[in-house]
Amino acid sequence: MYHDNDRTKLFSRRALMLAGGKGALISALIARMYYLQVVEADRYTMLSEENRVAIRLLLPPRGLILDRSGIAMAVNQHNYRVLVVSEKTPSLDYTLDALAQIIALTDHDRGRVTKEVRRRRSFVPITVRENLSWEEVARIEVNAPDLPGVMIDVGQSRFYPLEHLGAHILGYVSAVSENDQTDNDPLEELPGFRIGKAGVEKIYDMALRGKGGTSQEEVNAVGRVMRELERREGEPGVDLTLTLDMRLQEYAAQRLGDESAAVVVMDIHTGDVIVMASTPSYDPNAFNRGLTHDEWKELSTNPRAPLQNKAISGTFAPGSTFKMVVAIAALEAGVISPEQTVLCRGHTELGSIKFHCWKKGGHGSVDLINAIKGSCDVYFYEIARRVGFDKVAEVANRLGLGVHTGIDLPNERPGLIPTRAWKRKALKQPWHPGESLINGIGQGYCLTTPLQLAVMTARIANGGVQVVPHVARELITDKDSASRPAPNWPSCGVSQRSLALVRRGMNAVSNEPGGTAFRARIEQEGMWLSGKTGTAQVRRITMRERETGVKKNEELPWKERDHALFVAYAPEDAPRFSIAVVVEHGGGGSAVAAPIARDIMLEVQKRERARIASGHDCGDHACGHKEHG
Amino acid sequence: MLRPTQRLHSRLNRTEMSWREKIWQINWSLIAVLTAIAGIGFLTLYSAAKGSLEPWAVKQMVRFAMGIGLMITVAVVDLRFWMRHAYTLYAVSIVLLIAVELKGTIGMGAQRWIDLGFIQLQPSEIMKIAMILTLSRYFHGASVQDVGRPTFLIPPLLLVLLPVALVMKQPDLGTAMMVLMSSGAIFFMAGVRLWKFAILLASGLGAIPVAWQFLHDYQKKRVIIFMNPDQDPLGAGYHITQSKIALGSGGLFGKGYMNGTQSGLNFLPEKQTDFIFTMYGEEWGLMGGLFLLGLYVVLTGFGYAIALRCRAQFGRLVSLGITTTFFLYFFINTAMVMGLVPVVGVPLPLISYGGTAMLSLLFGWGLVMSAYIHRDLPIGRRGGHDD
Incomplete structure (x- = not known):
């Protein structure tokens, strides 16, 4: 047999050294635990229980898309939404009934709201309907006293003023779906975020979307926003000028x-x-608004392939x-x-x-x-x-x-x-x-x-x-645009x-x-x-x-x-x-x-x-x- | 060379053991410690689901039961069987790693598993074990003089670097580091001189600028964020900040079971998987954390005791290799949630929700147990009973 004895001794010695190393690492862990949970415990307890910091992401405005002479092809529009806060309503059903008499509400909308309300905490505003017309906004505002817990909110939505014109080149945006390629941009998790799905909206999506800002808010133990501590504005998306006329x-x-x-x-x-x-x-605005089943069927089965x-x-x-x-x-x-x-x-x-x-x-x-x-x-x-x-x-x-x-x-x-x-x-x-x-x-x-x-x-x-x-007139990279170099084909x-x-x-x-x-x-x-x-x-x-x-x-x-x-x-x-x-x-x-x-x-x-x-x-x-x- | 004393210790010299003997030899206290750790996992998963067995705790219990079954099966199989098939297992793992590279499903942004229909096979998990078996077999027959020769060390070095390169390419930095470190432990235990490690370490440090070029953007980001967590309060830095708040607010005795507000309010991401220790620490405090750490240390101690008690070098190396891998799991995970090391996807062993890691860890402990059961068995150079 080989020098088993030497080897066994060496093994035991080395085992001891390895164990010593591990012991040192565990001591480091314990020291860190002690530091976090005893030395700094008060600070963290304060952050955690009385006022904790919630960081909210701010959606940057998406870059505009213009034609070669500066005609706006894709812009951002105010999107008026009506929200309801369930804890401020005496009865959610009653409020929704009252609202339905003022603006059109489908059963689908109502079902979604009731479901959302049950899922979220009672002070979280729930969207009832989006893309309200001015008239609808006015009617809700006038009737505000009869609508406790109802509020109007302004968000941004994409609007294509030229409608059918150039739609294929522009593409359109819509909510992020599971099939979209995501790249861990935290913006993608925001509920109002829209991702480019076709055309230049898709291919230059990263440049157009911009960089999100943050708002640090103090949140109390149940998560209600107390005040804003710090606000860092993001960068708006890059404006895109096309070569099209x-x-x-x-x-x-x-x-x-x-x-x-x-x-x-x-x-x-x-x-x-x-x-x-x-x-x-086709009209790309329809995608942002949400297509009805019939509209979609018409678009997707038309033998002349409008999409x-x-x-x-x-x-x-x-x-x-x-x-x-x-x-x-x-x-x-x-x-x-x-x-x-x-x-x-x-x-x-x-x-x-x-x-x-x-x-x-x-x-x-x-x-x-x-x-x-x-x-x-x-x-x-x-x-x-x-x-x-x-x-x-x-x-x-x-x-x-x-x-x-x-x-x-x-x-x-x-x-x-x-x-x-x-x-x-x-x-x-x-x-x-x-x-x-x-x-x-x-x-x-x-x-x-x-x-x-x-x-x-x-x-x-x-x-x-x-x-x-x-x-695209300029050379667009992920976050920037620069003029095109002289072609050298x-x-x-x-x-x-x-x-x-x-x-x-x-x-x-x-x-x-x-x-x-x-x-x-x-x-x-x-x-x-x-x-x-x-x-x-x-x-x-x-x-x-x-x-x-x-x-x-x-x-x-x-x-x-x-x-x-x-x-x-x-x-x-x-x-x-x-x-x-x-x-x-x-x-x-x-x-x-x-x-x-x-x-x-x-x-x-x-x-x-x-x-x-x-x-x-x-x-x-x-x-x-x-x-x- | 038959020495007279050997005849007296007939049991020590036998080459075969009966099943009854093997069952009798199962180390139940080791299983008890494993179960205690897993039990803490079940409790925490129950709390993570806001006091419900669904969706995590029940599945985890079933997996643990299956894992213990697997472990006992592995344990009663003759240790020489594992030694004989070490290289085969290694070759199979390499083929599987290449297969995921070629056509694995993309999950979590990285190609890590093959879907076999009934189970999602993660070749890198198998590789962790195959690597230990392979190196243990290689060094099993090596004398102190052999290990001293640099040319003797080149083949095992290549055996380590090939799968590490493949795993890095997936990209799975955490697993690559773990394979590298546990392999290093086996080299160390086999008796490789310290200055050789120093040379490797130095050249490794020298290669960092080069390796940096090959890292994926998200990996670079993680390292940068680790250095400066406030730079990106919403990305990975957010996890760490929230994790520290949760742990720190737990204090000495914790907020009490099912009372973790940070995790309860979903401030804590991935609270059932990689960040489960945070949730546990918030609810049970420093004392709870020390208790869990204690259990892990006890388990590590078992591994050392078994290794030292083993007669064959193969069993000794396997036991320490598995024990070290296990140690690295819980060290890296806890250090990560406490902000001591960058965030890499390493679960807390036996506690984090997830099937593959659980099964591969218990498979590993099955090998340690097998080393224990067959501790007195002499093993020849090639895995026969003698040569």
């Missing part, structure tokens, strides 16, 4: 009307999103607006030259499958520019087949399709640009050569958001700079020559007779736009239907009609803005989407000119002053 947003929303549609206008150099409208919209921000969460086949991407990919890969022509007879064949062009008789012999101008499907079938779809997908990703754009809004969807690898993984099927053709005209698996289309157009127009869109890695060729094609679409959007051109000097139409089919057209004549959109149920799309940039000679319009099941791109885009783009540019003009005047004025002084 609410007047343009209003114009765009009106222009979209009752359609289920989305439009995005952005600055192609800075990434400022100037318009982002999604229709139909969804279609600009970033709606995904649509890009249709022919995708043709620029295919053209760039083919030019970059060198499989076509701009002069090369393809003969369009109205259809092409691959194996035994027939692929149709939208133009029944065909376009005849078309080169790149004419193919974009007339949106010739056969031309793009051919070049997509030559270049292979994986290369197209790569260019699409670099131009911003099929990936998150990185906008500062929640729930952005990435869409989908298929590749061979994706299909093998997701569908467990090989890629069929015919799918390169179908996806080559933006159909098939391709799905994009309107924002992605606007970003794609911006990157084509700005010379391939990978601009990232954003809606990488390039798409696409040659300027390819981009210029595609832009020439887009120019032809809008400004040359025979272009698919010629009728929706801008004629004002210096505001010309260049665009591309798209009509995304959502149903399958059978052989039989082709023979008997393809049904017109008006003959179809809404859900089966084509999506109308249009993307454009302007002004043609010195691009500044890009736009994407998607009208869900709206019909043809050139007939429906292009005129909307034209009108909005014209308005955007007019407003920009007016802004520069007024800014210029101001500058002159200032200069003049300087000279005089």
